[in-house]
Amino acid sequence: MAEEKPAVAFILGGPGSGKGTQCQRLVNEYGLVHLSAGDLLREERASGSKDAELIESIIREGKIVPSEITVKLLKNAMEKNGWAKSKFLIDGFPRSQDNLDGWNTMMGNLVNFKFVLFLDCSEDIMTQRIMKRAESSGRSDDNIESLKKRFRTYIESTKPIIDFYAKQNKVVTVNAERSIEEVFEKIRPHFTDF
Ligand SMILES: Nc1ncnc2c1ncn2[C@@H]1O[C@H](COP(=O)(O)OP(=O)(O)OP(=O)(O)O)[C@@H](O)[C@H]1O
Numbered sequence: 001m002a003e004e005k006p007a008v009a010f011i012l013g014g015p016g017s018g019k020g021t022q023c024q025r026l027v028n029e030y031g032l033v034h035l036s037a038g039d040l041l042r043e044e045r046a047s048g049s050k051d052a053e054l055i056e057s058i059i060r061e062g063k064i065v066p067s068e069i070t071v072k073l074l075k076n077a078m079e080k081n082g083w084a085k086s087k088f089l090i091d092g093f094p095r096s097q098d099n100l101d102g103w104n105t106m107m108g109n110l111v112n113f114k115f116v117l118f119l120d121c122s123e124d125i126m127t128q129r130i131m132k133r134a135e136s137s138g139r140s141d142d143n144i145e146s147l148k149k150r151f152r153t154y155i156e157s158t159k160p161i162i163d164f165y166a167k168q169n170k171v172v173t174v175n176a177e178r179s180i181e182e183v184f185e186k187i188r189p190h191f192t193d194f
């Protein structure tokens with residue numbers, strides 16, 4: 001019998017829109033598996049692998065790591081979590097056409113892609129949140145110079161991916177400017193049958 005395909009939702013939005021925060025809420029509520037592409041890249045950087053320096057320079061510059069690296073990390077993490085048994089929230093991916101092409105080539109036929117959750121938030125609010133987070137996060141890209149570059153990358157490379165999925169009616173857009181609880185209440189119904 002053919003193996004069941006894991007359900008996948010992509011969670012997208014600008015830096016500080018609340019992707020990680022809302023994924024954690026969904027994990028607590030529905031037992032989904034949260035995989036943050038950024039977290040996996042930071043772990044890979046910390047492991048000192050051959051890609052570590054490249055990942056660090058790209059993260060600091062607010063650019064996007066090549067899909068060969070990121071898709072492999074995501075696939076490994078999905079396998080570790082139990083391939084077909086799990087339902088995955090993939091946070092911060094695909095962030096570019098290269099990410100999307102790499103995913104389609106390596107994973108397209110292996111998963112049951114459901115939809116993109118887009119957390120829509122103004123740059124002003126995202127800046128306030130990231131600068132607050134910077135006080136304790138220790139992230140090398142939580143500073144105003146890197147943040148400006150991340151916003152540029154978001155507009156130039158990630159927004160077109162969200163638009164691409166929107167044209168196929170595959171995007172659930174949620175206003176992410178409200179409190180954590182209010183945002184979660186808007187998101188929750190979309191995951192009851194996920
Ligand atoms: N709705 C909200 N209202 C107020 N603060 C929020 C809200 N959502 C998240 N935050 C706070 O904003 C900061 C950024 O949130 P989070 O890390 O979830 O964003 P993100 O989209 O994952 O960002 P990044 O892309 O940089 O990883 C955190 O400190 C978080 O506690």
Ligand SMILES: Nc1ccn([C@H]2C[C@H](O)[C@@H](COP(=O)(O)O)O2)c(=O)n1
Nearest residue numbers: 037038059062063064065092093095
């Ligand atoms: N698909 C991805 C996701 C993340 N990165 C890099 C570049 C981002 O600025 C950084 C942090 O990601 P976040 O934790 O903010 O989601 O990680 C990437 O290159 N490709």
Ligand SMILES: [Mg+2]
Nearest residue numbers: 019020036038
């Ligand atoms: Mg995050």
